[in-house]
Amino acid sequence: MSNRDPLWQPSKARLSATQMEQFRLGLNEDLGLDLEDYDDLHRWSVTRPGPFWREIWQRFRVIGDMGETLLADGDRMPGARFFPDAKLNFAENLLRYRDDRIALVFRDEAANRVALSYNELYHEVAKLAAHLRGLGLTPCDRVAAFMPNRIETVVTMLAAAAVGATFSSCSPDFGFNGVLDRFGQIRPKVLVGASGYRYNGKVIDCSEKLTEIARAIDSLEQLIVVPAFDDTGGVDAPMAIDWSEALSNEARSLSFEALPFDHPLYVLYSSGTTGKPKCIVHGAGGTLLQHLKEHRLHTDLAREDVLFYFTTCGWMMWNWLVSGLAVGATLVLYDGSPFAPGPQVLWQLAEQEEVSVFGTSAKYIAALEKAEYCPARHHRLDNLKALLSTGSPLAHEGFDFIYREIKQDLCLSSISGGTDIVSCFALGNPAKPVYRGQLQCLGLGMDVQVFDELGNAIRGQKGELVCTTPFPSMPVGFWDDEDGSRYRDAYFGRFDNVWAHGDYAETTPQGGLIIHGRSDAVLNPGGVRIGTAEIYRQVEKVAQIQESLAIGQQWQDDVRVVLFVVLKSGLQLDETLKHTICRTIRANTTPRHVPAKIIQVSDLPKTLSGKLVELAVRKVVHGEEVNNTDALANPESLKQFINIPELSS
Template identity: 35%
Template sequence: MPLNPLWSPSKIEKNNSILNNYKNWLLARYNIKFNSYQSLWQWSTTHIEDFWESLIQYFNITFHSPYKNIISGSEMPGVKWFEGATLNYTEHIFKNYKANKTAIIFGNESGEIKKLNWLELKQKVSAMAHYLKTIGVKKGDCVVAFLPNTPEATISFLAVNSLGAIWSSTSPDFGVDSVIDRFSQIKPKVIIAVNGYYYNGKPFNKTSVVNKIVTSLPSIEKVLIHNYINETEAFPEHYIDINTLWSNKQEPLEFVPVEFNDPIWVLYSSGTTGLPKPIVHSTGGILLEHYKYMAFHNDVKPNENYFWFSTTGWMMWNFLQASLLMGATMVLYDGSPTYPNLNALWNFSDKVNINHFGTSAPFLIASMKHNISPKNTNSLSSIRSISSTGAPLPPDAFKYVYKHIKNDVWLCSMAGGTDVCTAFVGGCLDYPVHTGEIQCRALGVSLFAYNSLAETVEDELGEMVIDKPMPSMPIYFWNDAENKRYKASYFENYPGKWRHGDFIKINSETEGLVIYGRSDATLNRHGIRIGTAEIYRAIDKITEIEDALIVNLELEGGNHYMPLFVKMKTNEALNDNLKAQINHVLKTEYSPRHVPDDIVEVPDIPYTISGKKMEAPIKKVLFKIPLEKSINMDAMKNPESVNFFIDFAKTIN
């Protein structure tokens, strides 16, 4: 890696960072001095009890009852944190209440910009919480949302959480089956849904979709509607328009304390095998983690404007809510990031003075490929950091940001996941930014690269492994008896250690990291993880197809190639009409991101002897990794099926 940094923090930026303030606090409070970020990181991962307890004090976490132990249990999974402590996430957000200060800025494709101050936010959260309480929503109940990224989604989450209830959301661009696959597993009591949404300048009516979702979820007792678009057919009379709630008599906003290890929300894996896995995070674990990352790795300060382009179906929406914990103004945008052109979000930034601009690697790559140069068309003077996640950011995109967007910006490439609703690796104001590298391992994240012998390595490719627990790791998967699915997802390869499923390389000289994409079969499609099982469920509805296999290849320069391989039934042949049918089913039942780049007929689909489809090994074959390092042929049910893929790999550039 070249050691000529693209950007370096100034001495003033380092000294004024929250990270530096924390180091000074540790010195004053505990007489512990750290001369480098690396020494602080080592302490945070070797003295994990001391580190996480220090955050309770540094961020002034309010417990309604005290904890007995910092950590209970010795091996992942099964570790419990701060047992006995009770708290509320929304309560900590409203610690920053200042009636006339702007809490939320909202914009959309039409150019509309709305501002919500803390008084208005509190009144609406209180009104919705009071209504939910009157219809019987209580601690431990599930409330789900089918909403766009509008203030109403945040209001709904804060209201649900204030009652100690459990939140879960998807965005309205999800297909019916995809939503039902997720929500049906957790048996929600209430759904808050939208009548439609706007994208690329067009309204999309979701009235019939909402009705199908509701009729498919018999546990639902009440339906609340956000009428976001005009001119849609009427809903049943017993559905409640949320706008009618705001006129109710104002009730005080109360906060129901829950146990530190009680659920805050349910997020979903991409469904690589079977239904998407409902991942449950703890209230206290998420609160601690969000304070830590927002403060030390994003340096988000009171009165700053924090933006992340997301939908409510991506974990970054949940992460974005944490900007309110910091006393910052949360900036929301609903619509396409490229409508009417790729300058849309940069124009929006200038209008509302974004300080921290969060996006995905695919957005920056698309901007680069379309040769837009925002530094020549926009001011961008307010932006001090640009954060990127969702996929590895290639070196050319790093250079593009500094050449064509802003040359004095802090580029924070980060990586984590739905699994922990945060980043394992990310930004650090103690370090410069090097081309293609994520700056650091986050505090409290004992992360290493493991070679094939399970040895920790630097300066070579390895599996990303976390060998000590974090509070924001899932407390469990919903309906997962004895944690079987949970253990299989992360702990099968290295018992007691978390294998994340990414290939990484740690640079011993800079302490930075490079992520080389997925090491498992999950499809990382332009920054959005897609489960192969979702693809297969749609393909199963097409009678002419006997079997299928799909992989996504992360190629150089941020490019992706996702071929779908299909085995046809006897006397059936793949043709253009059938390809169109496949694409239509995937697009309408799931999303446009599920549509493959190519559909290829194959003589057979590779399986293990035990009957598992061999996606990850075939991905290695298509990457032209030597066969002996890609597939154990002795473990195959039909080893001859690999020959087609060996030949097909030769056609991929």
């Protein structure tokens, strides 16, 4: 099949039933517009940002006072302010439903299952919010969570948002220094932490680490301990109380603080692999509007849907997932390894919980294919209508695998955005065809373009992914960045008044987008720019390879491509396999893409959210120091890259 032929497209009946199509037709009717297709709709959304976001607010019935002004200083990036007079509460919008429909389902490796209805969730949040108010928490105080992906984590976030506190989370696989580098900067008053979690068949005891964290944060007034398992130890901190004690009051109702649109809702963190992580502050109103748009329009999420995303609380996709409560859908939370006890675990969950929207990472799809596990052969996935993939570019072969071995009638949405915007620049679209290797469309309200190095817009060529007009989920700012200089330098230092995201990308004739990797990891042999994803896509075709990482090594006044590979268990890299790898890359790309050196390693460094860290490897290879290795899930893996003999010749 040609890449120009769609892998999937909605039937006429399915197209007309999508919220995206109904939104377009509703705008035409109510506003007297003549938007013929998605391209027209997107064009209108970025040229009329104020009216577009007003329509999102009104049509999806945001609870709050919108105010009179839609957008102030709309020509400034940064500096634009959406709905500057508005008042709303994020938690109130996520708790609008208070009936017996299941809101949250928790599952783990040990087959434990806990479900909570919307009514029960409301009352759990009311109890914790009353407790937080009793501690004297006021708007802008911080509540932190050192938690697995459990129901208690969602309750904590909603209770904090209800009283106007700012919420921040780390997953319990973060090391002590990694947690302190994050929470230590924002100085929370309350910390909610689990005594342990399960992963890969083991119970990991966190009680000692939690004690150390609590003692190290001098701003802390209370530690609320969620007892995960009977076989974890006790937490020895003077300010510690049990979760059940925090919820022991008889609060029957919940009052919500009415707060400004840009009120700090979340603090998220950059990966921290080049220094202390940046504390990125996101506003309540922008997060809510973006997620409503992405859930309702780009994912076609509705009240009857069941939404699952494999994520931890240290990845922004957790924040994205929990916003599904605003739609009234059922959310499935999973804590554990996606391959324990085997590759079937998430697909058993999808079948049993009747998941309709399944979210994961591109790395998981590649690993599933390497494991030769084919969900369609083993599971009934009748309810599944959409599969979302993010974290890194999904290879063309990943698209083929999904349609061949998971489900044919499926809207496959490869999406891309980031922690920086707590949302996406490019997404799926249930009203458009899916093309191999492409993200379906640019997000509504996101004026995404690709620039060359001089700042000129280009089409059909590789360049820098930018956004040229403001959008409401731009960060409120960075923590402790009073003059805004670090924030401006991070996104607006490359092109004046334009958000530069740091992705290397190209637009397609079908209106989609291809991501070729991070621009700071782009290889430059002989002055030709190559995205690492272009190499990974070819290497993944070689059956013996588990995963790979490419860097550019400075060599003889130029740059040469070095490829590190992890092979399947028991295999060794020999000249025959090297030749196979080079032949596969050359046949499908260019001679410039072929690595000068291929080296076998046992592991590759990754962030705690599972992303490869090319920059850290490049630094080690060049004898430079890697700062803040606590940001890595496996920092010990970097030792393999020190003084490799093959790289000196």
